Amino acid sequence: MTPPEDSVTRARQLVDAARRIVVLTGAGISTESGIPDFRGPKGVWTKNPAAEKQSTLQNYLADGEVRRAAWQSRINHPAWHAGPNSGHRAVFELERRGLLHGLITQNIDGLHQLAGHAENRVVEVHGTMRRVMCWGCGKRLPMPEVLQRVRAGEADPHCLECGGILKSDTISFGQALVPEVIERAMALAAEADLLLAIGTTLQVYPVASVVPLAGEAGARIIIVNDQPTPMDALADVLLRQPIGEVLPRICAG
The missing domain is CATH 3.30.1600.10 (SIR2/SIRT2 'Small Domain')
Incomplete structure (x- = not known):
């Protein structure tokens, strides 16, 4: 198993080398803001x-x-x-650096926008509670x-x-996803040179399929999650550290 520090260093190298980063976030990035x-x-x-x-x-x-x-x-x-935590702010740092191609989120809390992201950068696949x-x-x-x-x-x-x-x-259970939103998420994944999946179990489809889609298109893949996911074998780097601690280390300029 790769030592944690080596994994962080490798992830930072991949981020710094990328030019079209697509980020996928799930509930795990918001739990540190007090949202269960x-x-x-x-x-x-x-x-x-x-x-x-x-x-x-x-x-x-x-x-x-x-x-x-x-x-x-x-x-x-x-x-x-709630307010954005250090994980949200680290993802926004990618946009500030001009590296963020798009942000796909399964979350409905709007904290990415509160962290500073432009509305047109964020794809809310499950809608918004706001x-x-x-x-x-x-x-x-x-x-x-x-x-x-x-x-x-x-x-x-x-x-x-x-x-x-x-x-x-x-989007409630039994309610159809918005086709245009899903199509945009898939298009972003296919254009990425690095896919960064954060705080998601990668078990909810069709959104989870952005990971293999990005990989098939040639993107490197980093997964940051406290538990194993079904997509771990596709990752170039796996990070199990707390999101709010590790993201600033790999995303900051």
């Missing part, structure tokens, strides 16, 4: 299995009680009080506007224009 993952030991669904219903489209649309619980969860989501969409007319508006209505007493707010059900502009 879903299925980990302290995950949202692990601690409260009923919460998974709120993320299932069929249940959400059919059951007002589920929606009312979901709105309370949105008000109390830790992301509203926006609301109407299931009836498709209208989108900022989440804080609707949360104010909930705080004022509307337990299950509906669209003011068409009366349709409002939900977080995120």
